[in-house]
Amino acid sequence: MNAVVRPQAPKGGLATWATLVIAGLVLWSLWSIDASPERLLKLPEQMVRVLGFFWPADWGYGQTRALPAVLESIQIAWIGTLIGAALSISLAVLGARTLFPRISRLVKFISSAIRSVPEILLALYLVPIVGLGPFAGALAIGIHSVGMLSKLGAEVIESIDMGTFEAVEAAGGSRLQAIRFAVLPQVLPEIMAQWLFRFELNLRASAILGVVGAGGVGGMLLTALRYRQFDKAAAVLLITILAVLLIDMASSAIRRRLVNS
Incomplete structure (x- = not known):
């Protein structure tokens, strides 16, 4: 047929x-x-014309005022990353479907809800609570980092070979011991690489939070632009860009070593 x-x-x-x-x-x-x-x-002609306003840069202002503000932005990003790393590691373990299938969906929903709120909105909410200054910025960055780092960490844990984990449990070890001695040694290098990558992102975010009074270089840049002090704004921008590029290069080199180790 x-x-x-x-x-x-x-x-x-x-x-x-x-x-x-x-x-x-x-x-x-x-x-x-x-x-x-x-x-x-x-657009190209307008961009060239406006860029001409920013030259030459006021390097004296950059050294005396902008550089300390950029260093403060780096400190905000670093503390925020540490807060996010410390809080996200336990959520990453709980959010791994292979370890805790019953509560992983709830944990991932919480991390998605945290990621949905931008850092600047978190800073706006935290400034009235903790006051103006870099502490509010560090908290905002730390809370927002939890959402991303816990999600990525859970995905790393779900991708590992569970044979070692099952062997520890079969030998009489508790689940906590199996996580400590079988899971974390496998995933920590990649998770630490994610922390460094998040630090790079947080450095960019910390440069904006000063606009709402959460410390860093953003407030200084906004003031310079508002009063049309383009030479001062140019110094702030160039020092910020240079700092971000240097930290990106150093972080990328460390991340490559962690992932390839």
Whole structure:
């Protein structure tokens, strides 16, 4: 008996429709934000003209005022990362489906809820509680870091070989002992690499939190731009960019060693 051959839909049909839908969304978004072709064509010229306002930079202001503020931003990012790392490691273990299947969904929902609130909104909420200054910024960054680090840590734990874990439990060890001696030694290098990567992200975030009074260099930059002191703003921006680049390079080198060890 001959098999019935059913006609197949053209393979390119779905891709064509998806392309049309995406193109329509792009055009609709451009129209919504008033990105007309005329404004887009003038953009390069306007950028060059505005950049000319920032030169030359006031390096004296940068050394005496901007550099201490940038160092404060680094300290905020570092303390915030430590807070996030300390709180996220236990949530990462509880959120691993392979270890705690009953509560992992709840833990992952909590971490998603934390990630949904930007650092600057957390800072706005914390400033009235703990007062103006870098402590509020460090807390905001630390709380927001928990959401990302716990999710990534749980995914790392779920990807490991559970044979060692099961062997420890089979030998009479408790679940806590199995986690301590079988799970953490396997995942800590990669989790620590994630902490360093999060520190890089937190450094960028800490430069913005000063806008709401949470310490760091953001408030100084906003003040310079508000009063059209572009030479001072240029010094702040250049020192901030240089600090971020140096820390990124050092962090990347350490992360490579941790992952490859």
